[in-house]
Amino acid sequence: MSADQQEIVIRAKGLVKKFKDFKAVDGLDLTIERGMIYGFLGPNGCGKTTAMRMLTGLLTPTEGTVEVLGLSVPKDAETLKYKIGYMTQSFSLYGDLTVLENLSFMATIYGLTGKKRKQRVAEVMERYSLSDLQDRFAGKMSGGQRQRLALATAVLHEPQLLFLDEPTSAVDPESRRHFWEQLFDLVDGGTSIVVTTHFMDEAERCHKIAILENGQKRLDGAPKDLMAGMGANVVEIEGQNLRDIRRRLLGTDDIVAAAQLGARLRVLVKDEINAPVDFLKTKAETDGATLIEKVRPNLEDVFVTATGEGRQ
């Protein structure tokens, strides 16, 4: 990587957000480099949205410091707002305005005027296939169309840094795939992106992710590295009475987790065990299994080992 790409866009230290007695974010440290998609992965209520809101200056941290694009947040939040784009979790454009009206309104708010505004609005409508929908009311559009409009609005002022809060929770898989292609186009153009998600497949597309739970960061790094350094091997079992096998296995040492996926049982075995397949085959708990084989780990396995009961 060149020196330019190593530039830090977000640096947060010891970030804490308390709502009365509840700690939504608890001692979060973040370092995010330019030119990548950085994902916050975690279940609902893990503090993803709260963390993101503190990074954009919408929420004041109870403790800790945030620096975004070299600006101290929330002190310089107003200056920062020209440089960042934000896509909220729920659709937040005006349902009773048309696509064109929404875009023109937001463009003017960001200081674009006259010909420049028209040009830019036409440009994003073209890029996000909204040109044919320009007179459609935003409230009458499908989830995928709304999401394209929201993204188009967020990038109107060509921000260096884009925050997307669960951008694909209300759209179909086809739109989701397409949406991610568009995100990579943006990154290609030099934009850095921070995205929250609870979809594993989405997190796997990120350059780097942070796994959050109860407001704390459990793990962070590139998905591939995380999968390699998971500390467990993944073994899948086929056979009869998978529910019973699962129950029996969960009571044993050296088994991190076991979950059924259709006709297979996915078992995470601690990597202290050198030959996990043989280890399982010799165990009485796996009686009734017809097939036991090692498989490639995925991000969900990482998530399971890093959070909840799987955490060591």
Added chain:
Amino acid sequence: MRSLSRISAIFNKEMAQLRRDKMTFGMVIMIPLIQLILFGYAINTNIRDIPVAVVDFSQTGLSRTLTQMVEATRVVKFTERFSSVEEAEAAIKSARVRAAFILPDDLAQRIVRSPAVGLGTPASTDEETSRPVAQWIVDGSDTMIAGAIKALRAMPLSELFRQPPNRSTPTFEVALFFNPEQRTAINIVPGLVGIILTMTMIMFTSAAIVRESERGNMEMLINTPVRPMELMIGKIIPYIFIGLLQTVIILGLGHLLFNVPFGDRIFDLFVGTLLFIGASLSLGLVLSTIAKSQLQATQMTVFVLLPSILLSGFMFPYEGMPRIAQYIAEIFPATHFMRMVRGFVLRDATLVDLHYDVLWMCGFFVLGILVAALRFKKRLD
């Protein structure tokens, strides 16, 4: 420059939303129209034809003539006839009549000796002369109705004997300026501008900010570089036009239907109305930054609207209220506007004559919009 274009963007956005909100847009026109017609015709302080009962113990030609004379005043209308006072009282209790006229059986003797008839003064030593001719039993709970009947107390009776009425010289002469015919509509219609503007202006703007939060637009909006003041100003400008439109509807129709004059002070009226609209809008914005939902905003509007109707002098004279209530009334923009609009339309007053109210309204507007802009936080916590 950026500020200006942002304000105009917010203005255009509000206009587009307003145009599409058929219900609200309809209310803008229908509220002043219907309320003007309703109140213009309905509110009347010149009371006529109060339903009353008669209990005639005398049953003579004289008693019947006296009853007709009383009815000829048009203050009361005899709708019931009873043979006992108890029945009359029961009728008052059940609200079938508001009063009962009781004629005693010695009516003739009483009338002859009454000074109201003017048949010369009998010996003043005669105790009987001081006895009234007949009695009214009145449901005194409504002070206006009671007052109207009390006004009948000194009714001259000389007509009973085909004599010209006593040409007694009044103690004082009273010249009625500005509304010599004592038509209630002359007072009500300009005041109605204040009430309707209070209602619509505060109602629309109090929902303005909180609506954005409720519909989820606010989270996006506060993530943009828009300044609170730009947002506030952009949001109130459309309603200034609406307020002026409503004023034109009320005063224009008031002129056509109730012959209420515009007065010669059109410019003063325009400026005063503008100030009042501004003050009401800024109050609405402040409420909007306090309310957590549109429902709360509406409730707060009612909280402001009621004292504006009852204390502002719209219905009851300001001067009749206790000092404390007057101080409270002074807080509401409607009180100041009530003075201004009646001054400009009816009394030919100028902005200079009413400079206290003008200044107060300016101050209220500036303070309101400042408070709203300061209270509006671009944060979620």
